[in-house]
Amino acid sequence: MRNPQSGSEFSLSHLLDDIRDHVRPAFGRGRVADYIPELARVDPRKFGMAVVTLDGEEVGTGDCDEPFSLQSITKLFALILALNRGGDEIWTRVGKEPSGTAFNHLAILEAEQGAPRNPFVNAGALAVTDYLMGRSADVAGLMAGLVRVSGGISGGQVNEAVALSEQATAHQNRAIAHILKVHGTIDHAPDAVVDAYCRQCALEFSVRDLARAALPLAASGFSPFSRETIMPARLARRVNAVMMTCGMYESTGSFAYRVGLPAKSGVGGGIVAVAPGRGAVAVWSPELDRVGNSLVGTIALELFVQNAGWSVL
Numbered sequence: 651m652r653n654p655q656s657g658s659e660f661s662l663s664h665l666l667d668d669i670r671d672h673v674r675p676a677f678g679r680g681r682v683a684d685y686i687p688e689l690a691r692v693d694p695r696k697f698g699m700a701v702v703t704l705d706g707e708e709v710g711t712g713d714c715d716e717p718f719s720l721q722s723i724t725k726l727f728a729l730i731l732a733l734n735r736g737g738d739e740i741w742t743r744v745g746k747e748p749s750g751t752a753f754n755h756l757a758i759l760e761a762e763q764g765a766p767r768n769p770f771v772n773a774g775a776l777a778v779t780d781y782l783m784g785r786s787a788d789v790a791g792l793m794a795g796l797v798r799v800s801g802g803i804s805g806g807q808v809n810e811a812v813a814l815s816e817q818a819t820a821h822q823n824r825a826i827a828h829i830l831k832v833h834g835t836i837d838h839a840p841d842a843v844v845d846a847y848c849r850q851c852a853l854e855f856s857v858r859d860l861a862r863a864a865l866p867l868a869a870s871g872f873s874p875f876s877r878e879t880i881m882p883a884r885l886a887r888r889v890n891a892v893m894m895t896c897g898m899y900e901s902t903g904s905f906a907y908r909v910g911l912p913a914k915s916g917v918g919g920g921i922v923a924v925a926p927g928r929g930a931v932a933v934w935s936p937e938l939d940r941v942g943n944s945l946v947g948t949i950a951l952e953l954f955v956q957n958a959g960w961s962v963l
């Protein structure tokens with residue numbers, strides 16, 4: 651692989667193409683999520699990666715323009731919406747500590763009286779969705795709107811088949827929502843919250859869209875695409891902090907060790923990572939590791955930061 655320090659040959663575009671070739675032997679080591687039946691239909695060998703920089707560079711490789719299921723990556727945009735709406739109010743319902751447990755863990759929530767550890771585990775995300783339902787009946791639409799204005803893009807939509815498939819099988823999330831209701835963490839009916847959350851998770855965008863939409867997190871909250879302030883700079887810092895400490899579930903520590911950037915994953919196989927002051931990078935590869943993060947996507951990000959020198963650490 652080319653080295654950024656080795657001279658004029660280096661370009662982000664070459665680097666992404668090299669990474670795409672380099673990760674190929676790792677295909678087959680992970681498993682596509684199938685607990686949401688409709689997600690199991692995806693081609694496991696898909697691979698797309700895109701980078702956008704504050705200098706105005708934008709490059710992509712592979713299936714970088716193909717929409718895929720954002721799933722838990724939407725929790726990032728949900729958190730931005732909640733913080734933008736009510737400032738610190740959301741922290742009265744949800745904590746900001748790493749969980750060290752699976753994203754859909756139930757027992758800890760019950761033991762901790764319905765207080766979710768952070769907004770990125772499912773319990774916390776359901777509480778954030780409930781909070782946003784107080785603002786709009788169409789939470790997925792609200793989120794798609796944020797992605798579009800942040801990234802200066804027009805596409806993206808809810809995959810209704812994926813939404814229905816998850817709504818029909820979301821027994822664990824319904825159990826979590828009922829525990830949240832018992833403890834007064836959510837206002838709306840548990841099933842309504844889960845249905846809204848499943849629609850939000852079924853949003854589809856490409857990695858190019860995603861990298862563009864995450865760029866404000868690297869740019870003190872400003873979108874160079876729409877020329878709008880998406881969030882105050884202090885909020886961008888806080889969201890990055892929560893991603894750094896909670897974004898990759900019980901692999902957050904090893905991900906920080908390997909990649910060293912705030913990031914958020916989803917069981918659709920996407921990961922978006924932010925390098926404050928430099929840019930944003932997104933990757934999609936549907937096969938997951940045992941925690942539910944993209945296996946090849948993590949390797950690709952590791953190669954990217956090693957070669958591009960992007961790290962907050």
Ligand code: DON
Nearest residue numbers: 721722753851915916917942
């Ligand atoms: O709630 C779920 O199980 C899915 N809609 C999202 C989970 C997810 O993406 C976890 N991320 N790696």
